Amino acid sequence: MTALVRAELHKLFTTRLWWIMMIVMILLIGISLGFAIGSAGVESNGLSTPARTSPEWLELAWSAGASGSIFVMILGVIMMTSEYRYQTVTGTFLATPRRTPVIAAKLVAGLIVGALFAVAALLFETVVAIPAVLISGGEVSLTASHIPQISLGILANLALNVLFGIGLGALVRNQIAGVVAAIVWSYAIEGIFSSFPALQPVGKWLPGGAARALMSIDIDTGLGRPDLLPAWAGALVLIAYAVLFAFVASATTVRRDIT
Amino acid sequence: MTAIEIRNLVKSFGAVKAVDDVTFTVEAGSVTGYLGPNGAGKTTTLRSLLSLVTPDSGEALIHGRRYRDIEAPLAEVGAVLEATSFHPGRTAANHLRGLCIAGRLPVKRAEEALGQVGLADVAGKRVGGFSLGMRQRLALAGAILGRPRVFILDEPANGLDPAGIEWLRGFLRHLAHDQGAAVLVSSHVLSEVEQTVDDVVILARGKLVRQGALDEIVTGDDASVRVRTARAPELADALEAAGATVERVTEDTLRVRGLDSEAIGQLALDRRIVLTEVGQERSDLQKVFLELTEGR
Known part of the structure; x- marks a missing residue:
């Protein structure tokens, strides 16, 4: 099993995709952080966003790392679909004809890669957001800004989104369809269910909603407080999704003819 | 023990019977040509033998057991399926190293195998820039990684130039006649295999039409x-x-x-x-x- 996980990691790290995805993720988080720095303490329509010196600002800024979830989901989709696109799945199953361990190894490798992306995102946030607070004359309090909990939430979110991507990739097998489905899911479906208050009772049960519950961002940014599950329930929902995706990936692959 | 044994193999895809009750064996130390026009069912037979396709009925065994039940398959069976099974962005050496890791073989086998097929110079090059002939050689390098005793090759001469085909012939004969391996090689271009194979199995529309030693079949009954x-x-x-x-x-x-x-x-x-x-x-x-x- 260790050998299979190493083989999966080898496959991922011997193509260029992973570092391209990581750079794009860091860029997007950079833009979010830049926006958070620029718009801090701005008043509009009688409501004001938290000032850079407040613990709430760091809390909001820190949660930007969760926006990396779409990139790791796409990475997961490609980890699975490129096996079919380039037919490398043939060689994979010739080296290891028992397919369930191969899928399990892919999922474990996915978790590791998701965690690595989360660490990269958190390191980037550290070098950008914390100086931003200090330069503004604020004090950084990790506990007041819930940094450990948000960081854990980002870690779980990114790691599990790779599994979501792998499951989705195994289901559709077509790379472009898989990537489009991942984008539509993250931006359109999750977006709609998390933004409209009437849909939030459903949205909180979706993977994105559960991931936000884990981070417990409970700040009114002008749209009202989000309707979220308690953190522990968010964690359970995410684990349930992970099991579901793993099952989908395995069930759709184990008996299929590779022609 | 019989190296490869196909017994009453049947496989349908939808309404099409790709392989219809095919039975034959391949012994160690010989090259068997598996011949038939395109779409005759050759690839389906070979993929059943490699547990990539699940047969409807019958058996496809290597040393008496299914491929998926072999503990270390790369060390027992070398397979070349199609020359397109590579990620274009990965280097030749890294492609083989990945197979070594998954197959629990020493990683240095990757370089050795590349040397054996004449690709040592391009080990660090991305496969995307390879010609079809180079991809076939790389596929062969993958097949010999674990020094197996059984080889299953699907149209390995596709895309090879005349010098490449000559090299492949020598390579297959060396594997079978000098090293005692069992080689099953499919082709639809008969001149490619005529000078290489000892035995032939001829397939048409999923059914086996003739099998035997090449000499017998070529001489025929009404010579x-x-x-x-x-x-x-x-x-x-x-x-x-x-x-x-x-x-x-x-x-x-x-x-x-x-x-x-x-x-x-x-x-x-x-x-x-x-x-x-x-x-x-x-x-x-x-x-x-x-x-x-x-x-x-």
Whole structure:
């Protein structure tokens, strides 16, 4: 099993995709952080966003790392679909004809890669957001800004989104369809269910909603407080999704003819 | 033990019976050509043998067991399926290293195998820039990684230039005849395998139409003898009187069926007819193949 996980990691790290995805993720988080720095303490329509010196600002800024979830989901989709696109799945199953361990190894490798992306995102946030607070004359309090909990939430979110991507990739097998489905899911479906208050009772049960519950961002940014599950329930929902995706990936692959 | 055993194999894709009750074996130390037109079911048979496709019924076994039940498959079976099974952005060496890791082989086997197939110079190059012939060699390098004793190759000569085909022939003969491996190689281009294989199995529309040693199949049952003589009409009459079927090919050449060369020579001697040429006519594999697979 260790050998299979190493083989999966080898496959991922011997193509260029992973570092391209990581750079794009860091860029997007950079833009979010830049926006958070620029718009801090701005008043509009009688409501004001938290000032850079407040613990709430760091809390909001820190949660930007969760926006990396779409990139790791796409990475997961490609980890699975490129096996079919380039037919490398043939060689994979010739080296290891028992397919369930191969899928399990892919999922474990996915978790590791998701965690690595989360660490990269958190390191980037550290070098950008914390100086931003200090330069503004604020004090950084990790506990007041819930940094450990948000960081854990980002870690779980990114790691599990790779599994979501792998499951989705195994289901559709077509790379472009898989990537489009991942984008539509993250931006359109999750977006709609998390933004409209009437849909939030459903949205909180979706993977994105559960991931936000884990981070417990409970700040009114002008749209009202989000309707979220308690953190522990968010964690359970995410684990349930992970099991579901793993099952989908395995069930759709184990008996299929590779022609 | 029989290296490869296919027994009553049946596999359908929807309404199409790709492989219909095929049975044959391949022994160690020999090269068997698995021949048939495109779409005859060759690839489906080979993929069943490698547990990539699940047969509807029948068995496809290697050393008496299914591929998926083999503990270390890369060390027992080397397979070349299609030359496109590579990620274009990965280097040749990294492609093979990944297989070594998954197959629990020493990673240094990757470089050794690349050297054996003549790709050592491009080990660090991305496969995307490889020609079809280089991809075939890389696929072969993957097959020999674990130093297996059984080889299953699907159209390995596709995309190879004449020098590459010559190299492949030598390579397959070396594996079978010097190292005692069992080699099963499919092809639809018969001239590619005619000089390489010991045995042939011919498939058409999923059904096995002929199998046996190459020599037997090429010689055939109604083998004819080509005879050349200045007194062709006289000899023809004599041969027909002796019960042979005679065909005038040219002014001085006859094609004789129903008598072997010894009987023909004896008859000519009795009549004091000088023969300038006597030879067994071997129909080439291409012709036999077309006869066997046409109209089915």
